[in-house]
Amino acid sequence: MQRSMPLNGDDSAAYAMRQIDPDVVxxxxxxxxxxxxxxxxxFHADGDVRTELITVESEHSAMSAxxxxxxxxxxxxxxxxxxxxxxxxxxLYIAASYRLPIxxxxxxxxxxxxxNIHCDHSDSMGSRDTGWLQIYGENPxxxxxxxxxxxxxxxxxxxxxxxxxxxDGFITSHAVERVDMLEDEVVQEFVGEFExxxxxxxxxxxxxxxxxxxxxxxxxxxxQQIDAMSRAEKVVREIGKEYEKISGRSYQMLETFGMExxxxxxxxxxxxxxxxxxxxxxxxxxxxxxGMVKIRCFRPFPTDELIDVLKGVKVVxxxxxxxxxxxxxxxxxxxxxxxxxxxxxKPDVVDYVFGLGGRDIGKREITDVYSxxxxxxxxxxxxxxxxxxxxxx
Amino acid sequence: MPSLxxxxxxxxxxxxxxxxxxxxxxxxAVRQILISTELPIIACASTGCLEVATTIYPFTAWKIPFIHxxxxxxxxxxxxxxxxxxxxxxxGRIPDRKIKFVxxxxxxxxxxxGLQSLSGALERGHDFTYVCYDNQAYMNTGIQRSSATPIGAxxxxxxxxDEIPGKRGQRKNxxxxxxxxxxxxxxxxxxxxxxxxxRKAQKAIETDGPTFLNVLSPCPRGWxxxxxxxxxxxxxxxxxxxxxxxxxxxxxxxxxxxTKRIADGKKDKLxxxxxxKLQGRFKHLFKDPSGKAVxxxxxxxxxRDWDRLKTLASI
Amino acid sequence: xxxxxxxxxxxxxxxxxxxxNAEDYKTGDWRTExxxxxxxxxxxxLICWINCPDLSIIVExxxxxxxxxxxxxxxxxxxxxxxxxxxxxESER
Numbered sequence: 114m115q116r117s118m119p120l121n122g123d124d125s126a127a128y129a130m131r132q133i134d135p136d137v138v139x140x141x142x143x144x145x146x147x148x149x150x151x152x153x154x155x156f157h158a159d160g161d162v163r164t165e166l167i168t169v170e171s172e173h174s175a176m177s178a179x180x181x182x183x184x185x186x187x188x189x190x191x192x193x194x195x196x197x198x199x200x201x202x203x204x205l206y207i208a209a210s211y212r213l214p215i216x217x218x219x220x221x222x223x224x225x226x227x228x229n230i231h232c233d234h235s236d237s238m239g240s241r242d243t244g245w246l247q248i249y250g251e252n253p254x255x256x257x258x259x260x261x262x263x264x265x266x267x268x269x270x271x272x273x274x275x276x277x278x279x280x281d282g283f284i285t286s287h288a289v290e291r292v293d294m295l296e297d298e299v300v301q302e303f304v305g306e307f308e309x310x311x312x313x314x315x316x317x318x319x320x321x322x323x324x325x326x327x328x329x330x331x332x333x334x335x336x337q338q339i340d341a342m343s344r345a346e347k348v349v350r351e352i353g354k355e356y357e358k359i360s361g362r363s364y365q366m367l368e369t370f371g372m373e374x375x376x377x378x379x380x381x382x383x384x385x386x387x388x389x390x391x392x393x394x395x396x397x398x399x400x401x402x403x404g405m406v407k408i409r410c411f412r413p414f415p416t417d418e419l420i421d422v423l424k425g426v427k428v429v430x431x432x433x434x435x436x437x438x439x440x441x442x443x444x445x446x447x448x449x450x451x452x453x454x455x456x457x458x459k460p461d462v463v464d465y466v467f468g469l470g471g472r473d474i475g476k477r478e479i480t481d482v483y484s485x486x487x488x489x490x491x492x493x494x495x496x497x498x499x500x501x502x503x504x505x506x
Numbered sequence: 507m508p509s510l511x512x513x514x515x516x517x518x519x520x521x522x523x524x525x526x527x528x529x530x531x532x533x534x535a536v537r538q539i540l541i542s543t544e545l546p547i548i549a550c551a552s553t554g555c556l557e558v559a560t561t562i563y564p565f566t567a568w569k570i571p572f573i574h575x576x577x578x579x580x581x582x583x584x585x586x587x588x589x590x591x592x593x594x595x596x597x598g599r600i601p602d603r604k605i606k607f608v609x610x611x612x613x614x615x616x617x618x619x620g621l622q623s624l625s626g627a628l629e630r631g632h633d634f635t636y637v638c639y640d641n642q643a644y645m646n647t648g649i650q651r652s653s654a655t656p657i658g659a660x661x662x663x664x665x666x667x668d669e670i671p672g673k674r675g676q677r678k679n680x681x682x683x684x685x686x687x688x689x690x691x692x693x694x695x696x697x698x699x700x701x702x703x704x705r706k707a708q709k710a711i712e713t714d715g716p717t718f719l720n721v722l723s724p725c726p727r728g729w730x731x732x733x734x735x736x737x738x739x740x741x742x743x744x745x746x747x748x749x750x751x752x753x754x755x756x757x758x759x760x761x762x763x764x765t766k767r768i769a770d771g772k773k774d775k776l777x778x779x780x781x782x783k784l785q786g787r788f789k790h791l792f793k794d795p796s797g798k799a800v801x802x803x804x805x806x807x808x809x810r811d812w813d814r815l816k817t818l819a820s821i
Numbered sequence: 822x823x824x825x826x827x828x829x830x831x832x833x834x835x836x837x838x839x840x841x842n843a844e845d846y847k848t849g850d851w852r853t854e855x856x857x858x859x860x861x862x863x864x865x866x867l868i869c870w871i872n873c874p875d876l877s878i879i880v881e882x883x884x885x886x887x888x889x890x891x892x893x894x895x896x897x898x899x900x901x902x903x904x905x906x907x908x909x910x911e912s913e914r
Contacts, residue, residue, distance in 0.1 A: 136593040139586060165593040167585055170626030174582035177623065180575050181550065181586025187594055189586075203576055212834040273833070311836055313571040313587055314600055316546050319840040323574035324561035326835060333828035334835045340828070510867040511883035522876040522892035523843035528851060529896030533874035560843065563835065567843035698902075700871045726896075733896040736872070 115293040115360070122285035125253040125292045126192070126218045126278075127152035129260035131161055132300035135216075136187035136307065139167040139178035143197040144230045145282040146220040150192060172197035176204035176215075183213035184322050186312025188264065188304075191215065194282060195222035195236045202240065208275045209244030210338055211322055212310075214267035215275040217245075218260060221383070221434075222282040223470045231471020232282040234382065234434040237411075238444045244338055246276040246345055247412035249383045253290045256280040258362060261295075262352050264304045269348045273310060274341055281384040283471065299359055345413045366415035368407040369422050371397055375404030377486035378423065378460075380449055381432040382408050385467075385474060389432070392479040403483050408445070416452045423453065426460040427490040430482050434468045442499050461489060467502040478502055507705050516541050517569075519549075524567035526559040529733025531724035531740075532639040533559075535697040536610065539637055539719070542707035545606045546570070548587055552580035552615035555646040556639060578619035581627035581636055584609040588632045606711050607634040613654035614644040617680050628687040628716045635710045635717045638680065641725035649728040653678045656748075657807070658800040659787045661728075666790040671800050676807045681720045685754050690715040693753035696722040698740025702751055702763055709753075722749045730786025739784055745773075746781045747812045752819065759819040769816050778805045844892075848875065852895025854910040856888055862907035869899035869908060 120128065127149045130138070140150045157166045167182075169175045172193050183189040193201065198219055208215055219237050223229040237247060246266060250256040259278040267276040280286055295303075311320050326334060346366060353364035368386075371393045372378060381389050386407035396403045406422055408415065423429060433443030440447060446464035453459040465482055467474050482502070489495055519540040526533040532555060540547065548571045551557040557574045560567040575583040588607045594600040609627075611620050616638040624636055643661050644650040651664040655673045660666045664673035684692045691713045695703040703721065710717040722743055726733040743749035744764045751762040767773040779801060782788040791797030832838050863885055870878040870885070877893035879886040900908040 136597070137586065137589050139589070163593070163596060165589040165596075167589050167630065169582065169585070170622060170629070174579060174585075174623050174626055177575055177579035177582035178586035178589070181573060181583035181588075182590040182593075183586075184573050185548075185587040185590035185594075187590045187599070189590075204579070207575060210834065311832075311834070311838070313548050313573060314591060314594065314605070316548075316571065316605070318838070319569060319571045321561055321566035321568050321572045321574075321837040321840070322834070323557075324563040324566060324835055324837055325558050326563045329825060330563045330831075330835075333826075333831060336828040337831075337833050341833075510871055514867055514870060514880040514883055518876060520876070521841035521844045522889060523846040523848060524875070525846075525848065526874060528874070528894035529898055530874050534872055534898070537874070537876065538871060561837065564831070564837060565843040565846050566837040566839070567841065569841035697872070700868075704871075734898060734901045736896075736898045737902050 115295055117291055117293050119289045120253050120292045121287050121289045122253040122256040122280045123148035123220065123287065124152055125257035126260050126280070127156070128294060129257045130190055131156045132297050133190070133261065133264055133304050134162045135164055135190040137165045137167065137182035137189050138191055139169050139175045139182065140191045140193070141169050141172045141175045141197060143172070143194050145222055145286045146192045146194045146197070146218070148286070149218060149220065172200040173204060176201035176208060179215050180204060180208050180211065180213060183215050184211060184313050186309035186314045188307040189215045190217065192218035192220065194220040195224055198236045198240060199224055205240055205243040205245060210334070212273040212341065213275055214273050216260070216263040216267050217275065217277045218256070219277045219279045220282045220286045221279050229470040230282070232284050233469045233471065237277065237279050238435040241412055241444065244274065244342065245412065246274060246349070246410070247279065248276065248410050249279045249408065250285070251384055251386050251407065252285055253292045256285060257292050257294065258356065258360065258364060261300055261303060262356050262364065265352045266348055268307065269352070270308070271344050272341055272348045274345065279383060284384045295360060303356070303359055342413060346415065349410050364409065366410045366418055367422070368409060370405045372404035372406065372422050374402055375426055376402040377428045377483060377490055378404040378406055378426050379430045379432055379479065379482060380406045380408060380445060382411065382434065382445065385432055385434070388474065388476055389479055392476045392483065395476070396480065396483055401483070401487070414448050414452065419449065419452050420456060423460055428486040429460045429462045430486050431462060431464050433464060433466045436466050436469070446499070461495060463489065463495060464499040465502050466499065472503050474503060507701070513541055513704070516544060519547060519568070519570045520560070521567045521569055523565065524560045525562060526555060527727055529726045529736055531697055531736060532556055532641060535639055535703065535721045535723050538697055538700055538703050539707040542704045543606065543711045545604055545712065547606050547608050547711070550575070550580050550584040550587065550609045552611040552620055553577040554612035554615050556610055556612065558646055577615055579623045580609040580611045580615060580620060582623040584634050585627045585630065585632045588634050608711065609634060609636045611636070611638055612645065613638060613640040613642055614652045617653045617678050625687065628684065628689055628718070632716055633714050635719065637719045637721060639721050639723040641723045641728060643728050645725050645728045654680070657804050658791050658797070660790060661787070671790060671794065671796050679811065684718045688757065689718060691753065691755055692718040694720045694749065695751055696740045696743060696749055698737045699744065699751060699763065706753060728787070731784055735784055742776065742781045742784060746776045746778050747808055748778060748781050750812065750815055752815065759815070761819050769819065775812070778808055847891045848894055849891045852893060853913050854895040854897065855890065855893065855913055856895070856899050856908050857911050858885065859907045862905045864905060866904065868902050868904060872898050872902045874898065
């Protein structure tokens with residue numbers, strides 16, 4: 114029996130962590146992750162979890178301690194945002210290359226400067242090549258569900274790679290919605306016991322982590338990581354299916370809405386998918402053939418499935434909450450165009466960069482996007498490949 | 507205190523075949539530290555000479571579990587390992603036996619880039635020992651200055667040139683910084699004084715809570731000295747009070763060995779020139795008249811620190 | 822000279838699973854001088870042993886047995902610390 118509670122994303126992720134009861138958590142405060150860790154610290158102080166909580170002196174040390182703890186041989190979790198994620202940057206690569214199954218919540222917040230505490234995806238997009246899996250959650254329910262699945266995905270014996278779960282800062286983390294929570298025992302059974310691989314604490318089989326590779330071995334070690342990443346999609350799907358059985362909620366690589374006969378579509382991540390879905394409902398009532406694709410798992414990117422769901426679509430608009438700064442278009446635009454490149458028949462793709470630093474986006478703006486896509490579909494002309502929504506000139 | 511014969515019966519935790527330089531003081535120090543206790547140890551090292559030379563893939567000289575993470579985070583990394591040990595012991599997922607955690611860092615990775623991570627780990631009170639093998643510069647990357655480099659030293663980023671006579675400014679006193687964290691045990695030693703180092707290492711490792719060893723490690727390459735000067739350098743560093751041997755146990759200062767004898771007036775304190783002249787990295791100070799002023803500055807700092815230390819040790 | 826193994830044949834994550842296998846790497850060819858002991862003078866104090874950076878002094882039953890010439894780098898520390906001057910360095914040539 115699932116219990117319904119009114120929770121925001123920071124709360125729901127913290128509740129999930131409480132039910133998982135990881136062995137070690139090492140974290141440092143940063144807006145808008147703060148409430149998440151404060152909640153967890155309270156659980157810890159009340160004895161609700163037996164976690165060893167290390168309140169470190171920086172995010173760099175947070176991820177460093179997570180690496181040490183995970184290599185020692187137990188279940189490790191943490192959470193951060195923005196500058197904190199940026200500060201851990203070098204260690205993110207190390208965590209992934211040491212194949213440590215760390216699960217981390219990233220509450221999306223813009224990277225400085227100037228300093229901004231509100232939502233955009235520059236932080237998680239900035240770490241998309243670190244070798245971590247990246248999963249975006251639209252609302253507090255998904256934040257809860259993703260956190261639980263992340264542990265199983267990361268620890269899967271075919272994978273053993275760290276996973277970061279994103280949720281939009283303030284928009285999701287601080288906005289209360291209904292969250293249906295599984296029972297403690299159900300979560301415990303789902304995550305199961307941690308199976309250590311090459312733990313430092315196994316004194317009988319001493320291992321060395323982190324040697325110096327010269328040019329004769331580094332490439333081979335990277336190939337192993339690349340090979341593991343190639344299995345990541347299968348694992349995300351497998352765990353998603355298993356989670357559906359216990360929760361009734363379906364999770365795969367992406368989600369579609371109104372795509373069955375869509376002529377134009379918007380591809381979007383995270384909370385803006387909610388706004389987009391509502392816009393699609395309205396436009397559909399007016400008889401417009403529009404649809405939405407919500408990307409859940411950004412790394413690995415769902416290339417095959419995306420090609421499939423976009424069949425027959427004439428024009429696609431990607432909604433990017435970060436910019437490429439020197440690239441031709443922003444990350445989601447780039448991934449989408451690249452995915453479609455080899456197809457004989459493919460939609461036209463245009464990019465809309467929006468919401469930087471928490472700039473709001475509403476149904477009016479998205480309706481406008483769909484009008485533009487419709488115009489491109491009918492005229493065959495793209496006035497502007499890359500647009501910036503809602504910015505004052 | 508076990509005898510050398512008893513120590514020789516213990517299993518070494520480091521193997522031969524590592525690629526530290528011939529005559530490297532750090533490797534002597536690490537060997538002595540690891541053999542000082544019979545308790546099982548899990549080690550971490552920051553990027554630097556020790557880590558790089560002992561783990562060139564596919565070889566490892568570590569016979570115990572070992573992790574290298576990055577440059578500035580040996581203390582943070584070992585905090586994680588130690589916390590996982592406590593977590594799993596609590597849950598009964600690992601056998602209930604004592605394991606000790608030792609983090610090694612060079613002066614670069616400790617005085618400079620690793621200072622924050624060290625401070626955090628000390629403040630949080632993890633049960634671990636941090637060993638700084640202080641060779642007074644970033645040796646692994648080619649002898650660049652660190653905040654542990656003494657005044658006047660010729661390093662590649664503080665070279666002696668036509669206008670500037672080597673490193674400007676005095677070195678940091680890290681042992682005092684650590685002492686300010688109120689740790690149960692902190693000490694200074696050097697491997698040429700092996701009985702001193704082994705005794706202190708055993709104490710540091712076997713004491714519960716965060717403990718610290720600052721170990722002066724002669725580097726023939728970076729100091730431009732002979733490998734065979736190893737014992738001489740250690741002895742002179744102590745006799746000039748460049749590197750006093752002392753320990754701080756629960757806040758109480760104790761001077762050791764030769765250092766104590768000098769403080770008690772039973773032995774003369776040698777002038778800093780005796781230490782400087784053993785090393786090529788200071789030879790420019792003796793050639794140029796401007797070097798004299800630098801030597802005087804070096805001497806006055808040593809004297810000030812020495813007076814302060816004597817006061818702290820109530821002498 | 823055997824070819825190096827490919828990525829499918831080495832442990833994951835850059836891990837080295839054979840503790841202390843550096844012993845297989847012979848550093849003995851680094852040296853230009855080798856230590857020679859006068860066993861008459863040696864009192865088995867083991868001071869050379871505790872000061873050797875390369876674990877190249879083999880001790881058995883508390884007594885000096887031999888130098889490990891596979892690994893000795895010829896640094897000469899043993900010769901300088903020996904209180905009896907029982908060790909001297911000889912050119913490898």
